[in-house]
Each structure stands twice: as structure tokens, then as C-alpha cells.
Amino acid sequence: MRNDELKGRPKIKIGFVGGGPNSFIGYSHRLAARFDNRFxxxxxVFSRDINKSRKFGTSLGLDTQRCYDDYFLMAKQESKRTDGIEALGIMTPSGDHYKIAKAFIQNKVHIISDKPLTATVDDAIKLEKIVKKHKIVFALTHNYSAYPMLREAKSIIEKGKIGKVMLINVEYPQGYTVGIKKKEEASILKWRLDKNMCGPSMILSEIGTHAYHLLRYVTNLEVKEVAAEVTSLSSELTVDDNAFLLLRMNNNSRGSIWISSAATGGENGLKIRVYGNKGSVEWYQDDPNHLKFTELGEPTKIITRASKTVSNLSLQSSRVAAGHPEGFFEAFANIYTEFADSIQKRKKNKKFNYVHPTIKDGVKGIKFIFAAKKSSDQNSKWIKL
Ligand SMILES: NC(=O)c1ccc[n+]([C@@H]2O[C@H](COP(=O)([O-])OP(=O)(O)OC[C@H]3O[C@@H](n4cnc5c(N)ncnc54)[C@H](O)[C@@H]3O)[C@@H](O)[C@H]2O)c1
Structure with a gap:
């Protein structure tokens, strides 16, 4: 199980761009970086507004000299310091991820960025090229894939315990756009109303990429073709808020994704179900420490987090004994800790496999968003990925 021992590993100096006052995801990133003591x-730089950014940085306890006016200055100044940052977390609107990452990658700074990778396929491909060129580690915070029991589902499938995967379903109902009024949407959705920042579809960028990544991560399968209907169900909303997607997978299994912010009362009801010819697994974010596992002809078993038979992958993603609940922050922290592991292995020139989502997952994610939107724009025609 994880803990905060450094075991001789030096702490990695990290900086952040984005995640300022009242940002949605900034605190999760900063907490995740602190969780296992690795950074x-x-x-x-936490805001485009210099004063806001400095005030916020100081309130977080940073040296005022290192609360910068903008990310260009931060990249330049940090690269001149002998104790400059080795890693950067990005949590700004998605349309800026490429420009920000590029400014630091040129100085060999490793990057952990929020999803979706970018707002365009072009930016995603350019980003992948410079990541490869400069041999830096790039992690993407598809945080849901780091829940221990989700990882147990992955291990069960890899061991062949459910047989050949035949059906996959991921759903993620939220309800925050229900009843939204035109006059208030800008204050609620902010940059999400701007396609240059958010990409071609709000709902696909917001939670569609998470659902798509989860489905690939748990099953080790790839989507071959998608047919989608992406719509706006909330009457005064400018952007889309619901999508149904049908998927043809590379092993000929069939999948579906339903994502919504128009599901009244929906909170963060992420659920994945995978059915094979010998069994099935089912995981639900509302009950993240449990996994349902059914073998053909047998009653359903509930496997608990950190219990005796769970895989190493699942156990190593846990921090506390079975029965004590772990949740969202711990899963988020797993990605940061695995990012730290990757950086330290990369420094030693060791060969290693990434445990966390990478730039490749990011590029696939943005291509998927564009393919699904294209399908929807063509009356749900099947589109190849
Ligand atoms: N992993 C998740 O579960 C999850 C959840 C929500 C959002 N996200 C992603 O995280 C990113 C941020 O989303 P959010 O909801 O926190 O947005 P937000 O609007 O709540 O916060 C964005 C923050 O970035 C700051 N910012 C913007 N441009 C900046 C710049 N050039 N320099 C410095 N700071 C800048 C803003 O001041 C603000 O504090 C997006 O890519 C989004 O898709 C991921």
C-alpha cells in the first residue's frame, strides 16, 4: 500500500499554472501532489489577473518571488534557477494546455495536465511531437482510472476471469445544467462556452473523455467506430449537455457511453459495466471501495478494497486498511505519485511502463471527441477512429 515514505527518493520540485481562486479542480491537483510527499x-501562476494570482500564490505559502505574472515568465525564470521546477501541473482551460506545456517542455520540465489534452486535434499532435522530442514524462489526470477497485476490475479482465469481453457500458449522469438560464450560463460555464477553449462539444470534453478513457483502460480494448447523438436538452443552454454514443470495439464487442449534465439530480454517477462470456464486473463511483464480480452461473460477489485477494495493482493504489473508505482525492493522488515514479525512472534511464495515463491517451481522447461530434453532425453516421 502507498504511504509518505521517500525511501531515499528526492522530492520533485513542482509548479502549477491555473487552478486559481474558486477554480474547480485546482485544489485537487495541489492536494494530490502533497498526498504521498513526493513533490x-x-x-x-494561478490566474491571468496578476494581482489575483500573486495574492493567491502567497496565500498558499509560496515565496513571492516565485508567484509569477504569467507562464512565459515562469518558464524563463524557473529555467535559470539551480533549484528551478522539474515538473509542472496544468489546470487551465483546455484550449491553452498546448501553449503552456510547450513553454516548459523546451526546458525539459515534465508535465502533468488535466484533460482533455487540448481543444483541437492539431494541438494534440503538436504536443505529442514535442513530448517525444524532449523525452519528457507527460501524465494526464484521468483520475477515475486510478481508483483501486476500478484497477481491480482491470486486473480481473486481464486475468481472463470474465472471458472474452462482449459488452461494455459507461454512464456518467450529472445534473448541473438542468434549469440553467441564459443570463446565468456565462457565470456558471465560463470558458466552456468558447469552442477555442473547450473544443467542439462541452459534454464530450467535460466527461466524455473520462468515460472513453475509462472504457479503454479497464478493458484494454480500443474503439474502432463511433455513432453518436450529441444534443442540448436544457432549453436556454448554448452548448450541448447530453450525448449517447454507440461503439464498435476492436475485438468486435459492442460498447455504449451515456454522458449528461441534463440528468436531473445527477451528481457524479460514473458507472462502468463490462460483460464477458464467462462473467462480468461492475463499478460505481457512489460506492468506490466495492467491485461487483459475477462468474457465469454463480451469485454475484462483492470484492472490497484492500481485501486479501485483490491484485497488486489494486492494492498498491490503496493507502488504508479495508473497510475505511478511500475516494476521489486518493485516486487523484495516485496519478501524481505514479507521475513522480515515472520521472524518477526516466532520470535513471530505466526502461519502464507507464502506470498513469499518458500523452497517447490524450491524443486518442481528443480524436474521439472530434469523431463523436462529427458523427452527431451527420445524423449519427458511423465514424471510424
Ligand atoms: N479531472 C477532472 O476531474 C476535472 C474536473 C474539472 C475540470 N477539469 C479540467 O481542468 C481544467 C480546468 O478546469 P476548471 O473547471 O478547474 O476551470 P476553472 O475555470 O474553474 O479554473 C481555471 C483556472 O485557471 C486559471 N487560468 C486560466 N488561464 C490561465 C493562465 N493563462 N495562467 C494562469 N492561470 C490561468 C483561472 O484563473 C482559473 O483559476 C480543464 O482542462 C478542465 O477540463 C478536470
Whole structure:
């Protein structure tokens, strides 16, 4: 199980761009970086508003010299320091991820960025090229894939315990756009109303990429073709808020994704179900420490987090004994800790496999968003990926 021992590993100096006052996901990133003691948070720019950014950085306990006016200055100044940052977390609107990452990658700074990778396929491909060129580690915070019991589902499938995967369903109902009024949407959705920042579809960028990544991660399968209907169900909303997607997978199994912010009362009801010819697994974010596992002809078993028979992957993603609940923050922290592991292995020139989502997952994610939107724009025609 994970803990905060350094075991001789030096702490990695990290800075952040984005995640300022009242941002949605900034606190989760900063907390995740602190969780297992692997990073030292030393620099940042948290808002486009210089005063807001400085005030916020200081309130987080940063040295005022290292609360920068903008990310260009931060990249330049940090690269000149002998104790400059080695890693950067990005949690700004998605349309800026490429430009920000590029400014730091040129100085060999490793990147952990929020999803979707970018707002265009072009930016995603350019980003992948510079990541490869500069041999940096790039992690993407598809945080749901780091829940221990979700990882147990992956291990069960890899061991062949449910047989050949035949059906996959991922759903993610939220309800925050129900009843939204035109006059208030800008204050609620902010940059999400701007396609240059959010990409071609709000709902696909927001939670569609998470659902798509989860489905690939748990099953080790790829989507071959998608047919989608992406719509706006909330009457005064400018952007889309619901999508149904049908999927043809590379092993000929069939999948479906339903994502929505128009599901009244929906909170963060992420659920994945995978059915094979010998069994099935089912995981639900509302009950993240349990996994349902059914073998053909047998009653359903509930496997608990950190219990005796779970895989190493699942156990190593846990921190506390079975029965004590772990949740969203711990899963988020797993991605940061695995990012730290990757950086330290990369420094030693060791060969290793990434445990966390990477730039490749990011590029696939943005291509998927565009394919699904294209399908929807063509009356749900099947589109190849
Ligand atoms: N992994 C998840 O579960 C999850 C959840 C929500 C959002 N996200 C993603 O995280 C990113 C941010 O989303 P959010 O909901 O936190 O947005 P937000 O609007 O709540 O916060 C964005 C923050 O970035 C700051 N910012 C914007 N441009 C900046 C710049 N150039 N320099 C410095 N700071 C800048 C803003 O001041 C703000 O504080 C997006 O890519 C989004 O898709 C991921």
C-alpha cells in the first residue's frame, strides 16, 4: 500500500499554472501532489489577473518571488534557477494546455495536465511531437482510472476471469445544467462556452473523455467506430449537455457511453459495466471501495478494497486498511505519485511502463471527441477512429 515514505527518493520540485481562486479542480491537483510527499510545491501562476494570482500564490505559502505574472515568465525564470521546477501541473482551460506545456517542455520540465489534452486535434499532435522530442514524462489526470477497485476490475479482465469481453457500458449522469438560464450560463460555464477553449462539444470534453478513457483502460480494448447523438436538452443552454454514443470495439464487442449534465439530480454517477462470456464486473463511483464480480452461473460477489485477494495493482493504489473508505482525492493522488515514479525512472534511464495515463491517451481522447461530434453532425453516421 502507498504511504509518505521517500525511501531515499528526492522530492520533485513542482509548479502549477491555473487552478486559481474558486477554480474547480485546482485544489485537487495541489492536494494530490502533497498526498504521498513526493513533490515540493515551489512556484506558480494561478490566474491571468496578476494581482489575483500573486495574492493567491502567497496565500498558499509560496515565496513571492516565485508567484509569477504569467507562464512565459515562469518558464524563463524557473529555467535559470539551480533549484528551478522539474515538473509542472496544468489546470487551465483546455484550449491553452498546448501553449503552456510547450513553454516548459523546451526546458525539459515534465508535465502533468488535466484533460482533455487540448481543444483541437492539431494541438494534440503538436504536443505529442514535442513530448517525444524532449523525452519528457507527460501524465494526464484521468483520475477515475486510478481508483483501486476500478484497477481491480482491470486486473480481473486481464486475468481472463470474465472471458472474452462482449459488452461494455459507461454512464456518467450529472445534473448541473438542468434549469440553467441564459443570463446565468456565462457565470456558471465560463470558458466552456468558447469552442477555442473547450473544443467542439462541452459534454464530450467535460466527461466524455473520462468515460472513453475509462472504457479503454479497464478493458484494454480500443474503439474502432463511433455513432453518436450529441444534443442540448436544457432549453436556454448554448452548448450541448447530453450525448449517447454507440461503439464498435476492436475485438468486435459492442460498447455504449451515456454522458449528461441534463440528468436531473445527477451528481457524479460514473458507472462502468463490462460483460464477458464467462462473467462480468461492475463499478460505481457512489460506492468506490466495492467491485461487483459475477462468474457465469454463480451469485454475484462483492470484492472490497484492500481485501486479501485483490491484485497488486489494486492494492498498491490503496493507502488504508479495508473497510475505511478511500475516494476521489486518493485516486487523484495516485496519478501524481505514479507521475513522480515515472520521472524518477526516466532520470535513471530505466526502461519502464507507464502506470498513469499518458500523452497517447490524450491524443486518442481528443480524436474521439472530434469523431463523436462529427458523427452527431451527420445524423449519427458511423465514424471510424
Ligand atoms: N479531472 C477532472 O476531474 C476535472 C474536473 C474539472 C475540470 N477539469 C479540467 O481542468 C481544467 C480546468 O478546469 P476548471 O473547471 O478547474 O476551470 P476553472 O475555470 O474553474 O479554473 C481555471 C483556472 O485557471 C486559471 N487560468 C486560466 N488561464 C490561465 C493562465 N493563462 N495562467 C494562469 N492561470 C490561468 C483561472 O484563473 C482559473 O483559476 C480543464 O482542462 C478542465 O477540463 C478536470
Amino acid at each position: 515540493e510545491f515551489v512556484a506558480g
